[in-house]
Amino acid sequence: MNEIQRIGIVGGGTMGHGIAHVSALAGCDVALYDVDEARVAAALAKVRSNLDKGVERGKVAPEERAAALLRLSGATRLEDLAECDLVIEAIPEKLEMKRQLFLALDAIVREGAILATNTSSLSIAAIAAGGRAPNRVIGTHFFNPVHIMALLEVVVYDGTAPSVLDHVLRWGARIGKETITVRDFPGFATSRLGVCLGMEAIRMVEQGVATAEDIDKAMVLGYRHPVGPLRLTDMVGLDVRLAIGEYLAKELQNPAFEPPALMRKLVGEGKLGQKSGEGFYRW
Template sequence: MTSTPAVVAVIGGGRMGAGIAQVFAAAGSRVTLVESGERAAAAALDRVATGLERAAGRGRADEPADRVLARVRTVHTVDDLPADAGLVVEAVPEDARLKAGVLAAAERAVGAGTVLATNTSSLSVTELAAALSRPDRFLGMHFFNPVPASALIELVVAPDTRGDVVQAALAWTRALGKKDVVVKDSPGFASSRLGLALGLEAIRMVEEGVALPEAIDDAMSLGYRHPMGPLRLTDLVGLDVRLAIAEHLHATLGERFAPPALLRAKVARGELGRKTGQGFYAWP
């Protein structure tokens, strides 16, 4: 039976990183979670614990939460990554310079056989690979939020990515119980490019007074059977995250991805969606 790597490291313990750590630990891997500082590391570990408790409460756990959590440890720097890691997943904020620096440091800390992956949702995997001395061991593994509940991992293949690395990533994806979508590296890949196009148009419709957010979302969820509407999804993803992706795709693909003024205004006011309590909807 195909399994995940015995040792996995995740760099970044935010919502995405903690979710990635959770699913690998639940699949049997020993996970090292990198987060700077005692408080941030403790908060990251608490996110994993909360996610495991939720999974258990919904009957989606094969082991007790405390037994899975025992397979997760935290460290404060990339220099402390386990040298024998089979896979390192970078899950820091969507900043190309930050990601490139983190990935280069990770490569120096682990063995030559370790696969490196970035969880970017839109940045060029090819450009990030330029920071590495072994770009053939690198690819994109785009997890979706919330990671434990999402069925999809989008695998992004750069020109230098070796075929056996892609095959290993496919096997790990399936061992996590996820569905894979393989795409070649291009701006926004498949998921972010299509999802953002719908989300930006929905924001423009609100901006133009075409309809209220609830009506636009109902049109897509009821009329087209989307699990949720594009504006509620934007709130879940984070308006700041959507803006950053839009700015990147605007620069690479042109005016059709120009961020609407309403999106910029909401981000400037700190209305970032669920994580701040207000976006296109109010979140208690």
């Protein structure tokens, strides 16, 4: 493979549609797969709407938007991703679900194709295990919203082939991201610090230290964080962060990551943050 050109995305939720957006805008052909037609259509509609906003704000030229949309297609069969150079998974943060998907993809994609996971915390080695060619597996951890955030955290485990890392770093630059390369360790370089702060902020709300608004204001104005930890938890999704917290508490043997009771309660009530309309804030 000379350059990564054909991209497959599995899961068109918060992250998947954003990865599709930046890939198509950078000139790649993108096939976006989700579990049913309605979800595929919703993901494609979100890409379209964000590209429209980009045009309105003068960030995207109208002809770039038109070209990106022509490169983007939907898929409801995993087999439709067979010819891709790179398939990126962005399905829920559940190890067994990702493992099953990687086994299925491994049997479908062509030799030399790269399989990447957008996991926030899970072991890349565990996701890669059992496939025909585990050395083609790598982590590509994007940040939300993908079309705005500059960082791509690339995660390699001991088995990742150096050529796979080279390809992904070059592709990351092509889609306009700054990359960092991190070892396969629970939570990598980003989630380990970010989720720790988020869990502590939730415990502070629980203990009545201050309101969510004021805790966020403290970090924004006092520490120059662009977004406070509670607003960020809303943006990521409380359910997503809860799963990451449970995993990191176990893997790192560190109770700081244990999801607080308030978080479990909100998730139980369907208050997942921005995507459901309410979390620590109303959206």
